Amino acid sequence: MLKPQYHEMYEWNYTDRENDCIIEFHFPGTFNPDCVESKLNNNKTALMVSFAGNPPIVCGALFGTASGIEISLKEQTYSIVITKNQNEKWPILIKMVHPDYQTIDPKSAFICYQELCSLPDDKTSQNLAIQFLEKSANAGYLNALQILGQIYLNTEDHYAEGAVLLKHGADKYKDPICCYHIGLVCVSHIDEIDAGIQYLTRSAEGGYGMANFTLGQIYSPISNIKYEHKDGAKAMQYFKSVPEENITPALLTEMAQFYEQGIGVEKDEKKAEELRGKANEMIQKMLETAKANHQILSADDQQDISKQNTPKTSTSQTIFMVGAISAFVAGFGYMVYRRFTK
Numbered sequence: 001m002l003k004p005q006y007h008e009m010y011e012w013n014y015t016d017r018e019n020d021c022i023i024e025f026h027f028p029g030t031f032n033p034d035c036v037e038s039k040l041n042n043n044k045t046a047l048m049v050s051f052a053g054n055p056p057i058v059c060g061a062l063f064g065t066a067s068g069i070e071i072s073l074k075e076q077t078y079s080i081v082i083t084k085n086q087n088e089k090w091p092i093l094i095k096m097v098h099p100d101y102q103t104i105d106p107k108s109a110f111i112c113y114q115e116l117c118s119l120p121d122d123k124t125s126q127n128l129a130i131q132f133l134e135k136s137a138n139a140g141y142l143n144a145l146q147i148l149g150q151i152y153l154n155t156e157d158h159y160a161e162g163a164v165l166l167k168h169g170a171d172k173y174k175d176p177i178c179c180y181h182i183g184l185v186c187v188s189h190i191d192e193i194d195a196g197i198q199y200l201t202r203s204a205e206g207g208y209g210m211a212n213f214t215l216g217q218i219y220s221p222i223s224n225i226k227y228e229h230k231d232g233a234k235a236m237q238y239f240k241s242v243p244e245e246n247i248t249p250a251l252l253t254e255m256a257q258f259y260e261q262g263i264g265v266e267k268d269e270k271k272a273e274e275l276r277g278k279a280n281e282m283i284q285k286m287l288e289t290a291k292a293n294h295q296i297l298s299a300d301d302q303q304d305i306s307k308q309n310t311p312k313t314s315t316s317q318t319i320f321m322v323g324a325i326s327a328f329v330a331g332f333g334y335m336v337y338r339r340f341t342k
Contacts, residue, residue: 001140002055002106004172006031009057009078010107010141014093021090023049023058023080033078038071046098049080049105055139059105060094106141109133113144137165145169146177153181170199176206183211187218190226209246212238213254220254221263232264249286252279 002010005028012025027033036057038049044066049058058080065085072079084090092115094108104112109132116129133151136144145165152162163185169178180203186196197218203211216238217223221230239255252275258265260272 001138004140006054007142007173010055010105012058012107016090018087020081020083021093023082023093025057025078026076027078029076033073036078038069038080040066040069041098041100044068044085046100047082047094048098048101056103056105058094058108059101059103060098060108061096063090063092063095064088104132104135106136106139106144109136109139110141110144140168140172142169142173142175142178145173146175146181149178150181153185170202174202174206176203176208176211179203179206180208180211180214184214187214187225193218193225193227204241209243210248212242213246213248213251216242217254220258222257222261232258234264236264247282249279249282252276252282 009025009027009031012023015022015024035051036049037051038047038058040047046061047058047066047069048056050056062082067083067085069083070081072081092108092111094104095112097104113129113132113136116125116132119125133144133148137148145168149162149166149169152158152165155162163182166178166182166185169175170182179199183196183199183203186192186199197215200211200215200218204215216235218225218227219229219231219235219238221232221235236255236258239251239258242251256272256275256279257263259268259275261267
């Protein structure tokens, strides 16, 4: 598994040009770039960029055939120029595992996952997509940890594995998204709620706005989340600190109930009605967007969304509903996984 201190090296940049392409990555000031080995295979159809004792930085079958590579160093940037055998576009650098080593680097595995997910609904391609995602996550690539961790949390057989992946991202990388989702896992267990609050607080401090709403629900007197230190004013403070881009119908509905009942704020039925109106508008836009994007919502999904606009909705289930919204990027991956791993 890649070491967090080297993570920036695995976030290499790729630039495709007519006659060649360029790979660039930054390395820590204490790192010795002389230990990096970059080589093409004999057929010049695959590339390996690695340093001892760590997953390869770049590894796999190239999109096309190369005629050679040239290495250069400038300050803390390592650059590789790959000269193409033919003038053609290489939309991605690596298209498959390395034919000699039968492995692939973490970032390329994640890119292959994304590319395969964009293909038509094909069982073979989608199964392969999940395999690439798992390879990337198991190597410790943060984007893959985020997505596969969330996918696994939605599958009974892999729930524990999902929690492990997200905890790794939270503890090793201090990643706000991983902190948020492992925080939700902790909050679902009464004896771990304080640990959950710590993760959620770290997530909020890292700029992940949905964590503020979840923290608010923990303190909310009208949620059924069991917590000894309920505090309406503190809950509303968290609700109001949710960034505009993270405002959801569930949040607006919760705030409406606070104003309607005078919890933590002065009672204001007009304000409550205004917030419910905004929540309803958001729900309609979400449904229209889903329809425009050809997303098929099940009857249960539509019912869950509609519940967010009813005055009585304020339970721990709402937290996980919000978690699902914030994890939208993982949604397609989960549908693929659920469909093709039955």
